[in-house]
Amino acid sequence: MEQTKIIDLKNISKSFDGEPVLKNINLYIRDKEFVTLLGPSGCGKTTTLRIIGGFEQPDEGDVFFLDERINDVPPYKRNVNTVFQRYALFPHLNVYENVAFGLRVAKVPNNVISKKVKETLALVNLKGFEKRAVSTLSGGQQQRVAIARALVNNPKVLLLDEPLAALDLKLRKDMQNELKALHERTGITFIYVTHDQEEALSMSDTIVVMADGRIQQIGTPTDIYNEPKNAFVADFIGESNILDGVMIDDFRAKFAGVEFKCLDSGFEKNEPVDVVVRPEDVDIVPADKGMLRGTVTGVTFKGVHWEIIVDIKGFKWMIQTTDYCAPDSVIGLYIEPDAIHVMKKSEYSGMFGDYSSYSEEFDELSVADPEEEEKNTEAEDE
Amino acid sequence: MNKKSFLDSFSLVPHAVWSVLFIVAPLIFVVYFAFTDRNGNFTFSNIGALSDYAHIFGLSVAFALIATVICLLIGYPLAFFISRLKPSKQKILILILMLPMWISLLIRTYSLMALLDNGGLLNTLFEAIGIGPVKIVGTAGAVILGMVYDFLPYMVLPIYTSMSKLDIRYFEAAEDLGCNGFKTMTKVVFPLTVPGIISGITMVFVPSISTFYISQKLGGGSFDLIGDTIERHFQNQSTYNVGAAISLVMMILILISVAVMNKFADDNKGGQLIV
Amino acid sequence: MKTLSRIYMVLVFALLYAPIIVLVLFSFNERGSLNQFTTFSFYWYAELFRDATALGALKNSLYLAISSSVLATVIGTLAAFGINNLRSRYIKTVIRSVTNIPMMNPDIVTGVSMMLLFVFASTMPFLPLKFGFVTMLIAHTTFNIPYVILSVLPRFAQMDKHLTEAALDLGCTPAGSFFRIELPYVLPGVVSGLMLGFTLSLDDFVISHFVSSPDFQTLPLYVYTQTAHKVKFSMYALCALMVFAILILLLLVNFAGSFNLGKSKVKRKPKTGVKENG
Numbered sequence: 001m002e003q004t005k006i007i008d009l010k011n012i013s014k015s016f017d018g019e020p021v022l023k024n025i026n027l028y029i030r031d032k033e034f035v036t037l038l039g040p041s042g043c044g045k046t047t048t049l050r051i052i053g054g055f056e057q058p059d060e061g062d063v064f065f066l067d068e069r070i071n072d073v074p075p076y077k078r079n080v081n082t083v084f085q086r087y088a089l090f091p092h093l094n095v096y097e098n099v100a101f102g103l104r105v106a107k108v109p110n111n112v113i114s115k116k117v118k119e120t121l122a123l124v125n126l127k128g129f130e131k132r133a134v135s136t137l138s139g140g141q142q143q144r145v146a147i148a149r150a151l152v153n154n155p156k157v158l159l160l161d162e163p164l165a166a167l168d169l170k171l172r173k174d175m176q177n178e179l180k181a182l183h184e185r186t187g188i189t190f191i192y193v194t195h196d197q198e199e200a201l202s203m204s205d206t207i208v209v210m211a212d213g214r215i216q217q218i219g220t221p222t223d224i225y226n227e228p229k230n231a232f233v234a235d236f237i238g239e240s241n242i243l244d245g246v247m248i249d250d251f252r253a254k255f256a257g258v259e260f261k262c263l264d265s266g267f268e269k270n271e272p273v274d275v276v277v278r279p280e281d282v283d284i285v286p287a288d289k290g291m292l293r294g295t296v297t298g299v300t301f302k303g304v305h306w307e308i309i310v311d312i313k314g315f316k317w318m319i320q321t322t323d324y325c326a327p328d329s330v331i332g333l334y335i336e337p338d339a340i341h342v343m344k345k346s347e348y349s350g351m352f353g354d355y356s357s358y359s360e361e362f363d364e365l366s367v368a369d370p371e372e373e374e375k376n377t378e379a380e381d382e
Numbered sequence: 383m384n385k386k387s388f389l390d391s392f393s394l395v396p397h398a399v400w401s402v403l404f405i406v407a408p409l410i411f412v413v414y415f416a417f418t419d420r421n422g423n424f425t426f427s428n429i430g431a432l433s434d435y436a437h438i439f440g441l442s443v444a445f446a447l448i449a450t451v452i453c454l455l456i457g458y459p460l461a462f463f464i465s466r467l468k469p470s471k472q473k474i475l476i477l478i479l480m481l482p483m484w485i486s487l488l489i490r491t492y493s494l495m496a497l498l499d500n501g502g503l504l505n506t507l508f509e510a511i512g513i514g515p516v517k518i519v520g521t522a523g524a525v526i527l528g529m530v531y532d533f534l535p536y537m538v539l540p541i542y543t544s545m546s547k548l549d550i551r552y553f554e555a556a557e558d559l560g561c562n563g564f565k566t567m568t569k570v571v572f573p574l575t576v577p578g579i580i581s582g583i584t585m586v587f588v589p590s591i592s593t594f595y596i597s598q599k600l601g602g603g604s605f606d607l608i609g610d611t612i613e614r615h616f617q618n619q620s621t622y623n624v625g626a627a628i629s630l631v632m633m634i635l636i637l638i639s640v641a642v643m644n645k646f647a648d649d650n651k652g653g654q655l656i657v
Numbered sequence: 658m659k660t661l662s663r664i665y666m667v668l669v670f671a672l673l674y675a676p677i678i679v680l681v682l683f684s685f686n687e688r689g690s691l692n693q694f695t696t697f698s699f700y701w702y703a704e705l706f707r708d709a710t711a712l713g714a715l716k717n718s719l720y721l722a723i724s725s726s727v728l729a730t731v732i733g734t735l736a737a738f739g740i741n742n743l744r745s746r747y748i749k750t751v752i753r754s755v756t757n758i759p760m761m762n763p764d765i766v767t768g769v770s771m772m773l774l775f776v777f778a779s780t781m782p783f784l785p786l787k788f789g790f791v792t793m794l795i796a797h798t799t800f801n802i803p804y805v806i807l808s809v810l811p812r813f814a815q816m817d818k819h820l821t822e823a824a825l826d827l828g829c830t831p832a833g834s835f836f837r838i839e840l841p842y843v844l845p846g847v848v849s850g851l852m853l854g855f856t857l858s859l860d861d862f863v864i865s866h867f868v869s870s871p872d873f874q875t876l877p878l879y880v881y882t883q884t885a886h887k888v889k890f891s892m893y894a895l896c897a898l899m900v901f902a903i904l905i906l907l908l909l910v911n912f913a914g915s916f917n918l919g920k921s922k923v924k925r926k927p928k929t930g931v932k933e934n935g
Contacts, residue, residue, distance in 0.1 A: 055822050075825040076833075082826045088819035092841045102827035105837075153827065389832050394739030394752070396732045397802065401755050404799045408770035409758070415773055460669050463662040475666070477907070482673055484903045486860055488880045489896040493680035496691055503679055506692035534673065592763030595862070599884070609765055616769050616867060622776075625769065633766045640761060 012061035039210035081150035230346035281339030290332015415626030428627035446590035449529035457537035520602030544578030684893035725797035726854030733805025741813035768867035788870035805850035812846035
């Protein structure tokens, strides 16, 4: 990976009406990278993107574009293009003119425009849609026009603000693959904002997890998933059992009343820590052979696996397994050392409890509503 | 964006300047003239002189009120009937209703006068069937008729607008809950169309109380309303001050009553949630 | 019930139209009488077109209506853009209230208030202001601006603000985006504001009555002076022509409106077409 920092945010802070939305953000983005800003609504990810796009100015801190400070450069002078949430296609222009817009403004000769627009529309699989009115297009097609409209200007950086939020699940999956392919084909740096962790994990080179106006963790998808830095990241990305524990010594962690071998080191002796165990990393064994023992309180069929809730000394674990366990049966759990991840205590410790109140509905509700996010950012702008 | 563009900052300037010069300043002149005498000295005598015009105010308010009530009584059912038609028919009828609003008030009033006048078509008809010429123009009834005729569409339109917004399911729900036709009207339709009614009342009352052409033509000169009085006072520079005082008082009365009615409409809007 | 409501509607509309229909009908009456229709003829129309004063008034009316509606549209559209971009709710309310004054106030008050201003201004030695076209233009523009704002502002308000950002993002300067994006987007509102202003100006009598001079008469003022005394019968022809003109204009506006706005699903309140008369 190239090491050129194409975008560099230094100590960025921003508030709206005295309400801080970004608190001292430091982030650099390398050229040609696919970076995702991931976080729940109101975490500041959209504001970060808008600062890069030039639609907001930071109250404090500097924005650099290839080592040049661009705080005061208006959006129309930045070599950055945006795919807006809900697309923002110009309703009075047809597909061709929407895509040609940036080139027309730049006074590119007509024959060049025509060639580039055709190429770009082909790139997003919209050949033959030139003359269509944008209002006659489906959501997915509008999405492609929005992407083409930004890409045709050959920006150094493409900003995508929850571009897939309005699409249905199936279409979203297809578009994820297409976007990934587009990124590879064009070699443009993508900065992608989403609240959908699955989307982030499957598309990005680098994920930036944000919460409460701060960056929680920056890393590759595997890093973020396997080595979450704190309880927030562990909880937000995937399912996790987060337990209070103590690091007795290097490679020895104690939680749920039992001492385990683990691969983590570098903590103080007897330092209180948060311990993460992913539900799929737990093996179910007969009760007498388990390192932990508990009672099954809930079983849900998930297709590929079963999701069972196990009560161990009052803490409800979630475990994903391919073996069926009857409710109320007593089972044993076996946890390999590499399935245990130890984290420093943080402000998020203890905020994410066990799965005692877990239910499908809750899970559905907790997925941030894109409309909600939109409203929030609009409120921020007021 | 924090930085405002040139257009952002200056787009309001022409309008702001224009408003100050030609909306605010003229009103200040009205106030100034109302409180000064012919030589520009401060005085309350113009306002004091208004007591001489009390009967004119009274008559104008009475005429305008009667006309407004009649417009409401005729207009409300009309709006309701139109709103229950097929959408395509509604559109045509509303167009027909709006057409007179676009025809000059002078022409409408004058044509009404021509129709009702002593030598007019109606009286010719009366004579032919032996009722003999009936004096219509020059009576209080004619003036009120003129107001009703001229301003009826202004009552119907806002009421129709609020009715056409009513969800058809309200009617079904009301019937489902045991309302008969009459009860549906009083318990559901009427409360929900109060904002339209208020707006209609304002739009009929304000021009009615300030008119001068209608009373001149259809009143045959025998009824002096506020509008006529103001108009006459501004024919002659020596009476500008009293004219300004009358205008000022009328304006304030109207603004207060409009504000009160809007308040009433707002309160009622809150009530709609309960309905 | 259904027949009853039919009868009611027919009756009200008949009463509403009877005087106008009679007027139009009798304008073709050769004898020049209102109670007996003798022979159909265009005599009074011919007479009307020999009337230089009437033709002059028509010319003045059109001249004034065009210039005041264009001026009001420019000022009003810019103002609507500015109001929509205002962040302070307080300033927004103040501006909107002041803007609404000419719509709320009885025309007669607007008329006399402007008259007093012009009387004062014409006494200023450095302001060679005379009652006539200029005062009329100012007055008509003033009462047209609120209607332009009223028809343009909702278009601005319903516009996705990301559209402007998208234009900036694609290289437009703010001014460029105003002309390329905002203006085309609000154009239906601008056009209806312009037409509204044109019609209101053409129609206005009360305000004009106070700010005009005898050497700049518009059609309504001409009608007023004519109807003050015994009427020349060519007046009926004039009125009938005006009715026809309004009818055609209204049909055109409606046709254009349903064509234009049908696509963008803009609901225009019919109320906006209403101006208080005296």
